[in-house]
Amino acid sequence: MELNQLRSFLSVARTGQLVRASEHLHLTQSALSKQIKSFEDELGVLLFVRTSAGMVLTGAGRRLLPLAAQTVESAQEIASIAKSMRGAVSGALRLGTIIDPESIRLGPLLAALLELYPHVDVSLFHGISGSVLQLLKEKQIDACFYLGTLTDAEVAMRQLALEHYLVVGPVAWEDRLRSATWEDLAAMPWLATPPGSSQHGLVDQMFAERGLAYRTVVEADQEASMIELIQSGVALGLMRERVVASVLQKGQAVMWPGARLPCPLSLLYLRSSEDSAMLPALLAAAQVVWPAEADAVP
CATH class of the missing domain: 1.10.10.10 (Winged helix-like DNA-binding domain superfamily/Winged helix DNA-binding domain)
Incomplete structure (x- = not known):
């Protein structure tokens, strides 16, 4: 027929x-x-x-x-x-995500991407900065979010925003923290985070730069768990300012006044994949969601 x-x-x-x-x-x-x-x-x-x-x-x-x-x-x-569909961008995009969806503006990003390129199919892979970076280098994903600085000739970085980290402790330690030196801080118990996480690298760096060693008492891999452990008086932790702001405001934890550490939030992709049609589509959507920050490409 x-x-x-x-x-x-x-x-x-x-x-x-x-x-x-x-x-x-x-x-x-x-x-x-x-x-x-x-x-x-x-x-x-x-x-x-x-x-x-x-x-x-x-x-x-x-x-x-x-x-x-x-x-x-x-x-x-x-x-x-x-x-x-002829001539339109279509295909699969594998995107590595980290932290909470609100902080990386995941919903608005995907909405913008699918409005601009409705024939793109997105798969999400959640992890921490180090783990999604490893997936990227193994070519299991096409791009990923990343917290921290990175020097790698194979990887291109598009900065989206700047996060800040604070040293946060239990309310009961307020007097100790108010007058604490870096040496005092290093002697206090700390929460550990998995290798490859942004907190892990920042804590190592801030003490190593001062020739100090610190001790950890428990490892946590989620910010909600870290806040709970800090409030319970277990240890100090390095926390993202946006995550811990309400806790500090309510007087449920205290901040050490001696440090506010900047940490860039970026999209990473392999330079060898720059010719892929998926990457310009993703970066165009990022331009919509982060219009000011996305203008500057390190």
Whole structure:
């Protein structure tokens, strides 16, 4: 069964005349008659009765007419959709995410991406900065969010925003923290975070720069757990300012006044993948969501 046969059947059924149908289809009457006859032979049923008034549908023809119309309409829709997709960016984008969706503006980013490029299919892979970076280098994902600085010739970095980290402790330690030196701070118990996390690298760096060693008492891999442990009097922790601001405001934890550490939030991708159509699409969406920050590319 050919689409042209269905179109011929529909045109003759709707006009009731071979002449008018052939004009509509830009066919000769002879060619149209042959198509109808071939269609009838293929189906094994008579579709029209030829009368002096024109072509009249048989019972079989009337029954098959709605199905033929539906088939032609579906074929036209397929062709229209395919035409709209030609030249458009389409395919799979594998994106590594970190921290909470609100901080990385994940919802607005994906909304902007799918509005600009509706034929992109996104898969999300959640982890910490170090783990999603490793997935990127293994080419298991196409891009990832990352907290921290990075020097790697293979990896391109698009800075999106700047986070800040604070040293936060239990309320009961307020007097100690108010007058604490770096040496005092290093002697206090600390929360550990997994290697590869932004906190882990920042804590190591801030003590190493001063030639100090610090001690950890428990490891936590989620910010909510870290806040709970700090409030419970277990240890100090390095926390993102935006995450801990309400806790500090409510007097449920205290901040050491001696440090406010900047930490860039960026999108990373491999330089070897810069020709991929997915990356310009992602970066265009980032430009919409982070218009000021995304202008500067380190």
